[in-house]
Structures are given as structure tokens and as C-alpha cells.
Amino acid sequence: MVNDFVVDLSRAQFAATALYHFLFVPLTLGLTVLLVVMETIYVTTGRDIYKQMTQFWSKLLLINFALGVATGLTMEFEFGTNWSFYSSFVGDTFGAPLAIEGLMAFFLESTMIGLMVFGWDRLTKAQHLTVTYLVAVGSNLSALWILVANAFMQHPVGAEFNPVTMRMELESFGALFFNDDAQSKFVHTVLAGYLTASVFVCGISSWYLLRGRHVAFAKRSFRVAVVFGLLSSVGVITLGDALGYVDAKVQPTKLAAMEGLWTAEKAPMPFNAIAFPLQDEQRNAFEIQVPYMLSLLVTHSLDGTVPAVDELEALARARIRNGIPAVLAMEKLSSSPNDADARSQFEAHKADVGYALLAQRYAPDLTQITDEQVARAARDTIPEVWIVFWSFRIMVGLALLMMVYMLFGTLVSLANEIEKRRWFLRLGLVMLAAPFISSEVGWLVAEVGRQPWTVFEKLPTWLSASTHSESYMIFSITGFVLLYTIFAIVEMFLMVHFVRKGPEEPAPHGAVQTAGGY
Structure with a gap:
């Protein structure tokens, strides 16, 4: 019998480990591309200040990359241990x-980042620029392959379940790679990384400008980052809409949780801007709605509808009942793989086998399952609504805030008035936290919204975990949290150290302009 506490x-x-790791990933993704922009300007114009910018921000990238690798490697071991x-x-x-990510992307990125940071005196301008491009390519390819793997958990395509081996066996790599969820999530994630790096560079540049240090460097860094960030913020919001459209098709339970939608409504459906979901009572204690907006946002029409929790639970109950014969057939196939009748029975019901496995948590003997147990399992198919609902709104709200920040920053930077807006420079320091919070709650929307599945509609979470003892898990989670906290402290210490130290001043013959000639 499964130990629910061990699963939890x-x-x-x-x-915990994923949230720690994801503090480092977006910044790495974005800084690599920003460095490409800065160094390309340096190579094409010959202006040494852009070399100074590239060298400084690449040091912060190296620190962040090292901590990202350290936290990411342990996550892969957790798949096998827990x-x-x-x-x-x-x-x-x-x-x-994941294997392709390691061979194609991770080793490329890891090798080239050392050449990028330490190879200035050993490579020509063109060679060094090529290395910087390769770092950015490797970083983004790494994100691509990891998100392809993650997308299979969200929308499992390209593989078939083998009832004898109890494995999802790959049948079409093309379907796996071109998974709608993978492609939309990849673009959304990397654009979020670009926005994270832009806010990061703008915030540190604002700190320098407030103190009157490295003014020319800070103004140019701010301008490059804020324009890049404006474009990225527009892309994040646009592609976020596309990702929501995909979720509406492949993960309706996640969408229902995101919208706090408990009961079926007629089109055009209102959008719950603010609500306080009550999971046990399956209703919202309080709602502020925008008429027609949900239909427009999700279906892009006024006559489109979105399934609500009550409809999805009713569907889940039917799928549990339909999947039970498949699980019973699997039990026969485990001892008699060539049983033709059992194979035929499985094939007829295999689409819903995951739902029957979900119900087996409450009814180990599915031949004796009761209506109450079926209803309980069906209710489990709805994720924790308040977490998904509010995480989604925090993510979107911060994305909109960052877009407004980038828009205003672009205007004042292009008007060469950034130093006069000291309130805006102070806002830049506060904004440093925004993209990291947004990324973390975005991860919660994606992963909590997938529950109760590790592989959506195929493998329940309760069945996925290893059979460890409670004491082992308590010891393990304590150790990981302490270790990752140390990693985060080390990152902050090194970042603050190098930011306080500031960029190295270019040689006297460099083409650095005065603030007045900016």
C-alpha cells in the first residue's frame, strides 16, 4: 500500500529543488542572448565600451551558470532515487x-562559456563573437530539449503504453519534438528568460546611475537591456496566450483551475479577475468578474465555452469506469503476455487506463470499487485550485507590470533622460525581484496544474514515487533544502561582490563617450 506521506x-x-534551480535558469537564458547583442555591437562598431559591457555581464553569467549546473544535476538524480x-x-x-540535451547542448554551452569569459586575449574578435553565439545557442538548445521532455509529461504524444512492460515506448520522435505544448512552452520560457535578464541588467544599471558610478557603461547597458526587454515582454504575453490556448485543448483541468471555474456556464463566459476558491465546497467565496472575457481569451470568440470542474469530474468518473477493464487485462497480461482475449480487452479500453490506475489508490481491488471511491478519484483529477488560480494571476500581473516598466524605460532612455528620473531608477531596484517571482509562480501553474498526474492522464503521481521510509525522506529533503540554500547564498554573495566592484574601465584609447555625448 502506498504511503501518502512519502509521496507528499x-x-x-x-x-523545492526545482524552484531553487529555476531561480538560475531564466537569467542564464537571457544573459547569453544579451551578451550576443552587446558583443555584436562591439565587433561591428569597434567601440570598446561594448567590450567592457560584454566582459562584465559575462562574469555574472558565469556565476549564475555554475550555480544553475550545480542545482540542476541533482534534480536528474532525483528521478532515479525518489x-x-x-x-x-x-x-x-x-x-x-534529456540525452540529446546533454550531448548537443549542455557540453556545447559548458565548453564555450569558459572560452567566452577567459578567451579575450587568445581569440580574434570574430572568433570570440562566434564563441558567444555558441554559448547562446547551447543555452537555448538546452532549454528546448528539457522542455520537450517536460511537455511529454503535460501532453504525452509520440509514445504508446506497453501493458506487459509497463512502459511508455517511443514510437515517433517527430511527434514528441513537435508536441504543441513543447513548442509553445519553449518560446514562452526563453522569452521569459530574456525578460528576466533585461530586468536584471536594468536594475543593476539603475544602481550605478543612482550612485553616479560607471555612468556611460550603465546608460548603454540600460538602453540595450530595456529595448530587448520591451520586445521580450510583448512576446511573453503573446506566447502566454498561445500556451493557454494549448492548455484549453490538452489540459482542461488545469485551465479550469486557472480560471476558478467550478460550474458550467453558457457563452460568452465571464473571466474571474479575483476570486477566493474553496476546494472542498467547489465554489468561489468571492468573485469579481469581467463579462465575456474568458470566452474571448481562451476561445478567441464570443460563443466559445470552457469545460468547468463539474463537467470534468463527470467525464473523469466515466473514464475511470471505462479504464477498469484495461487494468484487469494488464493483470492477466503480466502473467500471460500472449493472452489474446486480455490483449483485446486492453486495446478496447487503453485510452482510460490511467484513470483506473488513479482510482486504484482507493480501491486496490478494482472489481470491488464503489461509487464513492470512483467519485473520490474523479475529484482528485482537479488540481489544488487556489494555488493555480493565484499563481497564474501573479505571473500575468507581474508580466504586465514589467512590460509597462520596459515601455517607459525605453522612452526615457531613448530621450536620454534616464538620469533625471531618479524615482524610476529606484523602481528598477524593486523590479529586480519581479521576473524571478513570476518565473517561480509560472512553474507552479505548470506543475501543480498537472496534478494528480506525473504523466498527464497516463501515470498518477501516487503510483510514481519510490518506496522510501518517512525518516529517509525527511532527512533527504532537509539536506537538499540546506544545500540549495547555501548555493543561493553563495550566488548572492558573488553577485553582490562583482556588482560592487563594477566593470573594469576600458583602455584610455577606447571610444568611450562622456555622459554628455551619449
Whole structure:
């Protein structure tokens, strides 16, 4: 019998390590591309200040990259230690993009980043610029393959479940790669990384300008970052809409949680701008709605509808009942793989086998399952609504705030008035936290919204975890949290140290302009 507390601890440990790791990933993605922009300007114009900018920001990238690698590697080990059945279930499919990520992207990025930071005196301008481009390519390719793997958990395509081996076996790599969820999530994630780096560079540049230090460097860094950030913020919001459209098709339970939608409504459907969801009572205690907006946002029409929780639970109950014969057939196939009748029974009901496995948590003997147990399992198919609902709104609200910040910053920077807007420079320091918070709650929307599945509609989370003891899991999660906290403190210490130290001044013959000639 599964130990629910061990499953919860396993989830908490992976959530903690993933949230720590995702503090470093977006900044790495964005800084690599910003460095490409800065160094390209340096190579094409010959202005040494852009070399100074590239060298300084690349040092901060190196610190962030090192901590990202350290936190990311341990996450991969967790798949084998804490989620052994999950690893066996998806190994044939999930392992392919992760292996490609390691061979194609991670080693490229890891090798080239050293040349980029330490190779200025050993490479020509063109060679060094090529290295910087390769770092950016490697970083973004790494994100691509990891998100392809993650997208399979959200929308499992390109693989078929084998009832004898109990594994998802890869059948079409093309379908896996061109998964709608993978492509939309990749673009959304990397654009969020670009926005994160832009806010990061703007914030530190604002700090220098407030203190009158490295003024020419800070103004140019701010201008490059704010224009890049404006474009990225528009892309994040636009592609976020596209990702929501995909979720409406492939993960309706996540969308219902995002919108706090408990009961079916007629079109055009209103949007719950603010609500206080009550999971047990399956209603909202309080709502502020915008008429027609949900239909417009999700279906891009006034006559479109979105399934609500009550409809999705009714569908889940039917799918649980339909999936039970498939699980019973699997039990026969485990001892008699060539049983033609069992194979035929499985094939007829295999689309819903995951739902029956979900119900097996409450009814180990599915032949004796009760209506109450079916209803309980069906209710589990709805994720924790208040977490998904509010995480989504925080993410979107911060994205809109950052877009407004970038728009105003672009205007005052292009007007060469950034130093006069000291209130705006102070705002830049406050804004430093915004993209990191937005990324973290975005991860919560994606991963909590997928529950109760590790592989959506195929493998329930309760069945995925390893059979560790409670004491082992408590010891393990404590150790990981302490270790990752140390990593975060080290990152902050090194970042603050190098920011306080500031960029190295270019040689006297460099083409650095005075503030008045900016």
C-alpha cells in the first residue's frame, strides 16, 4: 500500500529543488542572448565600451551558470532515487530528449562559456563573437530539449503504453519534438528568460546611475537591456496566450483551475479577475468578474465555452469506469503476455487506463470499487485550485507590470533622460525581484496544474514515487533544502561582490563617450 506521506515528501523535495534551480535558469537564458547583442555591437562598431559591457555581464553569467549546473544535476538524480517507477515508466521516451540535451547542448554551452569569459586575449574578435553565439545557442538548445521532455509529461504524444512492460515506448520522435505544448512552452520560457535578464541588467544599471558610478557603461547597458526587454515582454504575453490556448485543448483541468471555474456556464463566459476558491465546497467565496472575457481569451470568440470542474469530474468518473477493464487485462497480461482475449480487452479500453490506475489508490481491488471511491478519484483529477488560480494571476500581473516598466524605460532612455528620473531608477531596484517571482509562480501553474498526474492522464503521481521510509525522506529533503540554500547564498554573495566592484574601465584609447555625448 502506498504511503501518502512519502509521496507528499517526495513531491515537496522535487518542488523545492526545482524552484531553487529555476531561480538560475531564466537569467542564464537571457544573459547569453544579451551578451550576443552587446558583443555584436562591439565587433561591428569597434567601440570598446561594448567590450567592457560584454566582459562584465559575462562574469555574472558565469556565476549564475555554475550555480544553475550545480542545482540542476541533482534534480536528474532525483528521478532515479525518489521517482523510480516514474523513471521506469517513461525512461524510453523521457530519456531521449534529456540525452540529446546533454550531448548537443549542455557540453556545447559548458565548453564555450569558459572560452567566452577567459578567451579575450587568445581569440580574434570574430572568433570570440562566434564563441558567444555558441554559448547562446547551447543555452537555448538546452532549454528546448528539457522542455520537450517536460511537455511529454503535460501532453504525452509520440509514445504508446506497453501493458506487459509497463512502459511508455517511443514510437515517433517527430511527434514528441513537435508536441504543441513543447513548442509553445519553449518560446514562452526563453522569452521569459530574456525578460528576466533585461530586468536584471536594468536594475543593476539603475544602481550605478543612482550612485553616479560607471555612468556611460550603465546608460548603454540600460538602453540595450530595456529595448530587448520591451520586445521580450510583448512576446511573453503573446506566447502566454498561445500556451493557454494549448492548455484549453490538452489540459482542461488545469485551465479550469486557472480560471476558478467550478460550474458550467453558457457563452460568452465571464473571466474571474479575483476570486477566493474553496476546494472542498467547489465554489468561489468571492468573485469579481469581467463579462465575456474568458470566452474571448481562451476561445478567441464570443460563443466559445470552457469545460468547468463539474463537467470534468463527470467525464473523469466515466473514464475511470471505462479504464477498469484495461487494468484487469494488464493483470492477466503480466502473467500471460500472449493472452489474446486480455490483449483485446486492453486495446478496447487503453485510452482510460490511467484513470483506473488513479482510482486504484482507493480501491486496490478494482472489481470491488464503489461509487464513492470512483467519485473520490474523479475529484482528485482537479488540481489544488487556489494555488493555480493565484499563481497564474501573479505571473500575468507581474508580466504586465514589467512590460509597462520596459515601455517607459525605453522612452526615457531613448530621450536620454534616464538620469533625471531618479524615482524610476529606484523602481528598477524593486523590479529586480519581479521576473524571478513570476518565473517561480509560472512553474507552479505548470506543475501543480498537472496534478494528480506525473504523466498527464497516463501515470498518477501516487503510483510514481519510490518506496522510501518517512525518516529517509525527511532527512533527504532537509539536506537538499540546506544545500540549495547555501548555493543561493553563495550566488548572492558573488553577485553582490562583482556588482560592487563594477566593470573594469576600458583602455584610455577606447571610444568611450562622456555622459554628455551619449
